[in-house]
Amino acid sequence: DQQVKQNSPSLSVQEGRISILNCDYTNSMFDYFLWYKKYPAEGPTFLISISSIKDKNEDGRFTVFLNKSAKHLSLHIVPSQPGDSAVYFCAAKSLVGKLIFGQGTTLQVKP
């Protein structure tokens, strides 16, 4: 039972363009959503989060959008840089619930 799904295993974009990573969830009790970035053999690094009471949160080049009716969130990276190349995980949780991760999307930003 995959409650958090990232349907695109990989994404390739040109440097300077926008990267859009998508995530779908099934549990309507989720009320907090996060994005993490991960390099090989390292722990995930927190990027940005959003509460269910909001539909957008922005931090520098990173913006997360939440569409609760569609149970969908996305991460936009503008402009994309080669250093952004990594695996991106979305995660979701409910109050006192466990943090559940998607399978990850590998982003490659080409110079």
Next chain:
Amino acid sequence: KAGVTQTPRYLIKTRGQQVTLSCSPISGHRSVSWYQQTPGQGLQFLFEYFSETQRNKGNFPGRFSGRQFSNSRSEMNVSTLELGDSALYLCASSSSMNTEAFFGQGTRLTVV
């Protein structure tokens, strides 16, 4: 502020052995969660501890267990190791219920 510290970083064990991994959370964080990452899989939730009590548990066999001490440090134990237990084991800490979790570097366990 020191980050989440996991020890050891790398470990090689033989099938049938048991192993204990350690995690020191960020100072002041009372919640510690453990995850397993294997190739092709996302981060699979193992368990979460909050103030020395297991608050959530994932779908792993009873060979996987954990505990949390009064100083919030946590350990996880895997008994009767199997080849399929080879993975990166990650620990994350957070300060309260709906805040971001911060991860350690992980322990790479190889079972041979």
